[in-house]
Amino acid sequence: MATRGPRIQALRHLPWLVFLFSTTRVFCASPSKVPRLGVHGPYGARNHHGKVKVQSLAPSDHEFRTFYYNQTLDHFNYRPESYKTFQHRYVVSFKHWRGPDTMAPIFVYFGEESSLNDDLGSIGILSDNAARFGALQVYIEVMLAAWFRLKYPHVALGALASSAPVLYFDNITPSNGYYTVVTKDFKESSESCYKTIKQSWFEIDKVAAKADGLSILQKKLNACKPLEAAKELKNFLDSLFSVAAQYDRPPRYPVDLVCKGIDSAPEGSDVLDRIFSGVVAYFGKKPCYNLDAFFSAETLEGWTWQTCSELVIPIGRGSNDTMFPAEPFDLKEYIEECKSAFGHFKEVLRRFSSNIIFSNGLRDPYSSGGVLENISDSILAVYTTKGAHCMDILPATIGDPDWVVLQRNIEIEIINGWILKYYQDLLENSS
Structure with missing residues (x-):
């Protein structure tokens, strides 16, 4: 039976564990050509009438339920156009959830720059651990888990930001x-x-x-x-x-x-x-080869907006010691392209908080902008030398290398510690 409003409302009082599992396309110093962050290679809960729209993901798949929330376009300024709304999709799995009156957390996958459809059931950090924690699984088309934790620490208990290049800003990481x-x-x-x-x-x-x-x-x-x-x-x-x-x-x-x-x-x-x-x-052998194979038109517009407003990643090849031709990052040109496309340009966020795991694999090019050392006791770096992009959050298989199994176990134990500490603090504060 479809989940109704009060049940969704009850979720507000449970700890959220948010995850960013950050298809790559054409790459150069242009907002529309910044490497994408998706897990897989290329190749909230009421409408304005107070009712929940529910739709099954597929007739044969009863685990996932799709909802739409009448979402405000922009929560952070007061211009009239910011109050426009759109139908924000999210998907919920109640399969392993123990209910709102238990210590069961909510595992929230914050998606990537493309559709959720390919991610449902294939994000191992959720599906492989939901039963152990009795967790509710929620998939949202949002992104930026680490920054969500910084902005809303009262909502998100912690965040696992996999392959997130949070240091690729403000000249912290070399452009190339x-x-x-x-x-x-x-x-x-x-x-x-x-x-x-x-x-x-x-x-x-x-x-x-x-x-x-x-x-x-x-x-x-x-x-x-x-x-x-x-x-x-x-x-x-x-x-x-x-x-x-x-x-x-x-x-x-x-x-x-x-x-x-x-x-x-x-x-x-x-x-x-x-x-x-x-x-x-x-x-593989084909009659001919499509040079647009790495493009996705439906994803490109949203990703370009995000690389202009939230993820200004200055990837370029200035002092070039790579196997690619030189192409320096030009911030002025980048800004002009963003203004031409969208009319304005926002700076990125740069502050840190707590309870964040930054996981990386050093064979991932984005690890060059990743956090590879612990920043504090609760902002932790977990990386593997042989790992690739978002490998740690894929579903576990029998053939997984020992080092990725160890990485996943370390991440889950850290998350378990956050949950235990959360309920310990609740108990102490209520006594």
């Missing part, structure tokens, strides 16, 4: 940190692969300069559509290599996959032929 890690991942996989990729950008520009150069490039890479500029191909390859590095996790290990393709190209292959072999290794 992201691409430095991508380069390191490929160089560790294969020196010859790394050198081929590094040389390929020059070769693309050289071919493109010919009279029929764009046509030659289209045929070389078997692109589905004619090229209008060499940058289309370069952006596609930039995305492919960056996605491979960011999501370089078992069992596929896409960095090794791409490099094996490049290194196993037939003898006599030129640089671009070898690059094409890497593309085939990543995507």
Whole structure:
């Protein structure tokens, strides 16, 4: 039976544990091309009449229930347009919940920059531990768990921010940190692969300069559509290599996959032929290759807004020691693009609070902007040397490496400590 209003209201008095499990697309110093933070690689509760809209996620899936809340557009200024509303979707699983009168917490997944549909049931930190804690599972299309904990400490007991580059702001992290890690991942996989990729950008520009150069490039890479500029191909390859590095996790290990393709190209292959072999290794054999494969139109607009208003991540390649062509981050140009698209520009938040876990895998390019040392007794860094983007919060499998199992166990024990301390404090304050 559908959950009704009073039951939702009761949830306000339970501790929230919020999670940010931060598909990557084209990357360069532009708000629409900032690497995305999603868990998976690319490839609140009443409406204005006081009623709850409920809808099943799918006829065969009774675990998840979808609700819509009539949400205010902007809670933080008083301009008339800020009071507009939209239907804010969230999904709830009551499967393991022990109820509001127990010590059961609410595990809240704060989503990513794309739809929740692919995440339901596949966020292991929730689904693998809900039964143990008797937790209610809530999935919201929001993001930014660590900052939610800072803004609303009375609501969120703690936050696990997986692969969150919170230090990639205000010149704390070098601008080229992201691409430095991508380069390191490929160089560790294969020196010859790394050198081929590094040389390929020059070769693309050289071919493109010919009279029929764009046509030659289209045929070389078997692109589905004619090229209008060499940058289309370069952006596609930039995305492919960056996605491979960011999501370089078992069992596929896409960095090794791409490099094996490049290194196993037939003898006599030129640089671009070898690059094409890497593309085939990543995507498989296809009639042609879509250079927009890493784009998602429905996600792009919202993500661009977020990178202008909340996540101004200055990723670039200025003092360039990477395998990519130089492309410095230009803040003035970035701001102008944001103003052109949205009309105004906000600065990011920078303060810290407590009860936050920052988890990282050092093979993830975003770890270059992550918190890798404990900041206090309750703002903790948990990282693995071989880990990839958000690997710790994926569902557990029999073949998981010991180091990721240990990382997950450490995170869960920290969270358990938060919950115990919360109820201990309640007991002491009520006596």
